[in-house]
Amino acid sequence: MQTIERTHPQLQELKTRLTEINDIESAASLLYWDQATYMPAGGAAARGRQMATLRQLAHIKFTDAAIGQLLADLRDYEASLSYDSDEASLIRITRHDYEKAVKIPASFTAKFSQHSAQCYEAWAKARPENDFAAVQPYLEKTLELSREMANFFPGYEHIADPLIDEADHGMKATSVRSLFAQLRQQLVPIVEAIASQPIADASVLHQTFPEDQQLAFSLQVIKQLGYDFQRGRQDKTLHPFMTKFSTGDVRITTRVRENDLNEGLFSTIHETGHALYEQGINREFEATPLAGGTSSGVHESQSRLWENFVGRSRNFWQFFYPQIQAAFPSQLSNLSLETFYRAINKVERSLIRTDADEVTYNLHVMIRFDLELQLLEGSLAVRDLPQAWNERYRSDLGIVPPSDSNGVLQDVHWYGGMIGGMFQGYTLGNLMSAQFFDAALQANSAIPTQMTQGNFNTLHDWLKQNIYQHGRKYPPAELVERVTGATLSIDPFISHIKRKYGELYAL
Numbered sequence: 001m002q003t004i005e006r007t008h009p010q011l012q013e014l015k016t017r018l019t020e021i022n023d024i025e026s027a028a029s030l031l032y033w034d035q036a037t038y039m040p041a042g043g044a045a046a047r048g049r050q051m052a053t054l055r056q057l058a059h060i061k062f063t064d065a066a067i068g069q070l071l072a073d074l075r076d077y078e079a080s081l082s083y084d085s086d087e088a089s090l091i092r093i094t095r096h097d098y099e100k101a102v103k104i105p106a107s108f109t110a111k112f113s114q115h116s117a118q119c120y121e122a123w124a125k126a127r128p129e130n131d132f133a134a135v136q137p138y139l140e141k142t143l144e145l146s147r148e149m150a151n152f153f154p155g156y157e158h159i160a161d162p163l164i165d166e167a168d169h170g171m172k173a174t175s176v177r178s179l180f181a182q183l184r185q186q187l188v189p190i191v192e193a194i195a196s197q198p199i200a201d202a203s204v205l206h207q208t209f210p211e212d213q214q215l216a217f218s219l220q221v222i223k224q225l226g227y228d229f230q231r232g233r234q235d236k237t238l239h240p241f242m243t244k245f246s247t248g249d250v251r252i253t254t255r256v257r258e259n260d261l262n263e264g265l266f267s268t269i270h271e272t273g274h275a276l277y278e279q280g281i282n283r284e285f286e287a288t289p290l291a292g293g294t295s296s297g298v299h300e301s302q303s304r305l306w307e308n309f310v311g312r313s314r315n316f317w318q319f320f321y322p323q324i325q326a327a328f329p330s331q332l333s334n335l336s337l338e339t340f341y342r343a344i345n346k347v348e349r350s351l352i353r354t355d356a357d358e359v360t361y362n363l364h365v366m367i368r369f370d371l372e373l374q375l376l377e378g379s380l381a382v383r384d385l386p387q388a389w390n391e392r393y394r395s396d397l398g399i400v401p402p403s404d405s406n407g408v409l410q411d412v413h414w415y416g417g418m419i420g421g422m423f424q425g426y427t428l429g430n431l432m433s434a435q436f437f438d439a440a441l442q443a444n445s446a447i448p449t450q451m452t453q454g455n456f457n458t459l460h461d462w463l464k465q466n467i468y469q470h471g472r473k474y475p476p477a478e479l480v481e482r483v484t485g486a487t488l489s490i491d492p493f494i495s496h497i498k499r500k501y502g503e504l505y506a507l
């Protein structure tokens with residue numbers, strides 16, 4: 001960015017206001033991090049209120065007419081700058097956020113957050129009791145409110161578009177649907193072919209692996225990947241996530257199961273991927289709307305790139321396998337690298353999305369995406385959702401959930417948020433991860449060999465240079481084209497799956 005004395009006075013004023021709003025939002029994020037890590041249960045009610053107060057305050061400050069006036073005053077200045085410049089991008093992205101934020105009445109936000117707290121509570125009770133009927137009226141209300149939300153943005157092609165845009169700016173139901181239709185058509189037969197073969201033996205991962213040793217090993221791994229502990233830390237939680245309070249403080253959380261080596265290690269690498277993205281953003285963007293990942297899809301592309309293309313690769317384990325054997329000698333010393341590699345890449349048609357492997361995972365996501373669209377369109381009623389869910393599991397994955405707890409009640413998303421825009425980012429991210437990784441290899445053919453030596457710098461630097469540093473400057477579709485020279489496609493992902501699993505399963 002330009003130096004203070006050269007900065008346009010209205011832009012300086014805008015930045016001052018944005019910094020203040022960012023500080024309030026960061027304080028709310030810190031309260032959330034504390035709630036999910038160290039807060040005693042007794043703090044829950046007050047904490048919910050405290051976070052809501054801060055978020056409301058930030059919203060009021062951001063939707064202040066003075067921000068609108070500053071943005072209007074800056075139009076000519078913005079037009080005089082190049083599109084790529086930091087200042088033009090800051091004005092552009094702030095305007096985008098502002099124009100969206102002012103369309104949503106504060107009364108709606110209050111009504112929605114009150115409802116979703118009740119819906120979440122009903123779900124938390126209904127899921128273990130396998131009682132969809134108990135949560136059905138809440139979900140019907142969620143659907144009604146989600147439609148209301150979409151209708152604050154009239155002029156859409158599909159009612160889901162405004163909700164999709166919220167997470168994956170610029171993406172639309174039609175384009176995502178056609179991409180997903182192609183993907184499903186390719187994936188279903190691959191999954192069927194793998195399922196017709198004996199399931200890989202992953203029992204070696206389900207011996208007892210003491211928690212402390214698992215944590216120590218995964219810390220060693222993520223240091224090597226490039227996670228900066230001067231600007232981050234890791235703590236334990238129930239549902240792992242990454243959060244950021246500034247570019248100098250990007251934290252990850254993890255969860256360990258002593259009888260499952262997969263769980264802690266790969267979720268740690270996954271959250272590290274999210275954190276490397278945030279740690280790599282241009283530090284000049286600090287405390288502005290540019291300082292964040294550009295979409296949920298691009299964010300997920302980074303967690304999945306590090307988790308799957310790095311962490312589940314043979315190259316990676318050529319370096320790390322002797323180290324994990326040394327960490328767990330009684331469990332792994334007699335086990336070959338090849339058996340271990342097959343175990344961590346086991347493919348199985350299963351019921352739970354979050355436990356799914358790289359091949360079947362997107363089928364889970366696409367089922368949810370299609371059902372969201374049908375609910376919003378009105379072609380599916382909430383009361384018929386469990387049946388529609390089970391039918392799609394039968395046709396796409398060849399299995400039917402024995403209960404709604406393992407079916408339609410498994411994910412928190414619809415019960416703690418909106419219906420619409422919640423799931424497509426996971427699969428868009430997987431597609432992008434393959435396309436980005438291909439582009440990185442094309443630019444640096446030494447990356448695979450370097451990985452076998454425990455050197456991830458070239459890959460990390462390439463990602464910083466091409467993706468991370470830009471923060472929110474470019475929306476996802478534009479970023480993909482800039483970085484890879486092509487529009488988002490299913491081809492790199494399908495080629496990766498065919499290559500890797502074709503070898504593993506002799507397809």
Ligand code: ZN
Pocket residue numbers: 270274300303
């Ligand atoms: Zn993620």
